[in-house]
Amino acid sequence: MSLSILVLFLVIMLMGVPIAVSMGVAAGIVLWLFDLPLSVLAQRMVNALDSTPLLAVPMFIFAAALFNASGITRHLFDLVRLLVGRIRGGLGHVSVLTSLIFSGMSGAALADIGALGGTQMRLMREQGYRPEFAAGITMAAATIGPIFPPSIPLIIFASAAEVSAVKLLLAGVVPGLIITVLLMAQIAIMARRQNLPRDTIVSSLRIIGRQAVVAFPALCAPLVLIGGLVSGLFGPTEVAGVTVLYALFLGFVVYRQLTVRAVMEAARETVHATASVLFIVGAAALFAWVLTIDQVPMLATRFLLGLSSSPFVLLMIVNVLLLVVGMFMESIAAILILAPILTPALLAAGVDPVQLGVVVVLNLMIGLLTPPVGMSLYMVSIMARMPLHRVIAGALPFFIPLLLSLLVVTLVPAVSLWLPGLFVQ
Numbered sequence: 001m002s003l004s005i006l007v008l009f010l011v012i013m014l015m016g017v018p019i020a021v022s023m024g025v026a027a028g029i030v031l032w033l034f035d036l037p038l039s040v041l042a043q044r045m046v047n048a049l050d051s052t053p054l055l056a057v058p059m060f061i062f063a064a065a066l067f068n069a070s071g072i073t074r075h076l077f078d079l080v081r082l083l084v085g086r087i088r089g090g091l092g093h094v095s096v097l098t099s100l101i102f103s104g105m106s107g108a109a110l111a112d113i114g115a116l117g118g119t120q121m122r123l124m125r126e127q128g129y130r131p132e133f134a135a136g137i138t139m140a141a142a143t144i145g146p147i148f149p150p151s152i153p154l155i156i157f158a159s160a161a162e163v164s165a166v167k168l169l170l171a172g173v174v175p176g177l178i179i180t181v182l183l184m185a186q187i188a189i190m191a192r193r194q195n196l197p198r199d200t201i202v203s204s205l206r207i208i209g210r211q212a213v214v215a216f217p218a219l220c221a222p223l224v225l226i227g228g229l230v231s232g233l234f235g236p237t238e239v240a241g242v243t244v245l246y247a248l249f250l251g252f253v254v255y256r257q258l259t260v261r262a263v264m265e266a267a268r269e270t271v272h273a274t275a276s277v278l279f280i281v282g283a284a285a286l287f288a289w290v291l292t293i294d295q296v297p298m299l300a301t302r303f304l305l306g307l308s309s310s311p312f313v314l315l316m317i318v319n320v321l322l323l324v325v326g327m328f329m330e331s332i333a334a335i336l337i338l339a340p341i342l343t344p345a346l347l348a349a350g351v352d353p354v355q356l357g358v359v360v361v362l363n364l365m366i367g368l369l370t371p372p373v374g375m376s377l378y379m380v381s382i383m384a385r386m387p388l389h390r391v392i393a394g395a396l397p398f399f400i401p402l403l404l405s406l407l408v409v410t411l412v413p414a415v416s417l418w419l420p421g422l423f424v425q
Contacts, residue, residue: 005030005290019333020276024283027290041286048285049278052237053155053165058274059240060150063247065266067102070251070258072218073116076101079215082208085199089191091127094199095120096141096183100176101222103145112142113379121384128197133190135384136394139376140183143365143402146331148176150225150243153364155236156281156332157357160288160339165236166229167420168357173226174419175358175409182401190397217254221246230423277332284336292340301345311351315410318342318356319363326367327374334364355416358409366402369395 008026013019028041067073077098084093098120099112117138124134146153149169158165190196225243228234234242251258291297304314325334339360346356368376371392381391409415 004033005287009287019330020280020283023287023333023337027283027286030290040289044286044289045282048282051159053159054278054281056150056155056165056236056240057152057277058270059237059244060152060155061273061277062266062270063240063243065269066244066247066251066258066263067218067221068114069262069266070247070255072221072247072250072255073098073102074119075211075215075218075255077116077119079208079211079219081199081201082203082211085201086203087191088198089187089196090199091120091124091129092133092137092187092191092196093184095124095137096144096180096187099141099144100148100180101219103148103176103222112145113138113376113383117142117380118383121380127200130194130394131384131386132390132394133194133196134394135380135386135391136396136398137183137187139369139380139391139395140398140402142376143362143368144176144179144183146361146365147172147179147358149173149229150236150240151361152277153331153335153361154357156277157335157339157361158236159281160336161343161353161357163353163357164420164424167354167424169229169236170226170420170423171354171358171416172361174415175362175405178408178415179402179405182405183398186398186401217250221250232423280330280332281336284333288337288340291337297341297344300341301348304342304345305348309349311346311349312411314346314349315351315356315359318346318359319406319410322360322363323366323370326364327370327372329367329373330375331361331364331367334367335360352413352417354420355409355413358416359406362406362409366399366406369399369402 005026008029009022012022012025017025024041024045028038030036031038031040077094080097080101081091081094084090084097087093095116098116102112102116120138121131121134125131145151149172151169151172154168154172155165157163158168221243224246225239228239228242229236248258248263251262304317307317308314322334322338325338342360343353343356347353368374371377371388377388377391377395380386381388384391
């Protein structure tokens with residue numbers, strides 16, 4: 001049965017059918033071929049969506065759209081630009097730091113690129129940066145969003161692998177900071193070797209202070225989110241709702257740039273994005289259920305443990321597997337299919353599921369920068385009006401810090417486990 005569904009899935013996908021539809025159709029055909037009740041189609045898909053943690057997904061998407069519509073991203077970008085723009089390669093550092101701050105509001109790589117990418121790449125080109133560099137750092141910096149809380153992929157992994165979503169969100173804080181530091185180190189090296197320009201913005205303590213006052217309410221958004229999680233006042237779903245309310249408060253009361261029409265447009269964008277995500281969730285749950293009843297997770301566990309009983313060796317094998325999968329499969333679909341298969345084997349080897357979640361998500365976010373299916377590549381190519389091969393060339397230097405970050409998260413469990421262990425019992 002498992003071989004049938006995998007072959008059908010690959011054949012249908014190679015015909016150009018979207019991945020979610022391919023999974024659903026393949027699962028439906030297998031159910032019919034093996035005389036299983038077709039009522040399972042609706043039952044499994046609906047049950048997969050009946051999940052409290054998944055309620056956080058549309059709310060975080062909505063909050064990111066509201067922050068963008070309120071002009072908050074511009075205030076954050078201007079402050080970071082004043083602080084670090086004047087150093088050599090400054091706009092590259094601005095891109096990374098702004099993505100780190102905005103990731104505390106959005107939780108998705110493509111949302112970061114959509115909100116910040118156009119402005120960043122335009123400014124870099126105007127100040128003499130190579131278009132390839134601008135495209136590459138924009139994509140690389142956006143990988144911080146799905147790691148640093150709130151992370152939509154981590155929430156989805158928690159739902160698929162039945163892991164604490166709060167622990168997983170907190171587990172992304174230190175890895176997110178490591179990615180930030182290593183990306184900035186790579187920019188500093190490239191700035192020296194390539195003589196990258198400094199920002200032309202005029203900066204002084206008075207100007208920085210004034211902009212800091214303007215941006216302070218926006219800077220508090222990630223602090224409210226992480227503080228709520230750490231204190232135990234909110235779970236991931238509650239903190240998503242609080243983030244939406246905070247975005248509305250900033251937009252209407254503090255910055256007064258949000259309009260009812262903008263809220264309706266943000267809601268419309270949220271419905272479209274959420275429908276796509278949750279359709280993938282439902283189809284992947286059905287696909288994974290067919291694999292489960294055919295005991296694929298048990299077979300995968302025996303196979304992997306037969307290769308090695310070392311958790312580090314198995315994690316390295318999983319890294320290679322996921323880096324390849326990320327080249328060909330959409331990240332959310334990959335999480336939902338592979339999490340139930342890989343988690344039992346890695347747990348049996350002694351890998352903490354929280355560390356595994358961060359490893360899986362980071363692998364697949366790197367996959368957003370790899371052809372042929374890397375969505376960040378196509379999005380930046382369209383926004384920058386650059387041929388895809390030039391966008392790929394711009395991304396290549398930034399694989400070094402991203403893969404180093406992955407290696408650190410893989411080999412040092414404390415990087416992922418320290419903060420959740422400190423605050424969540």
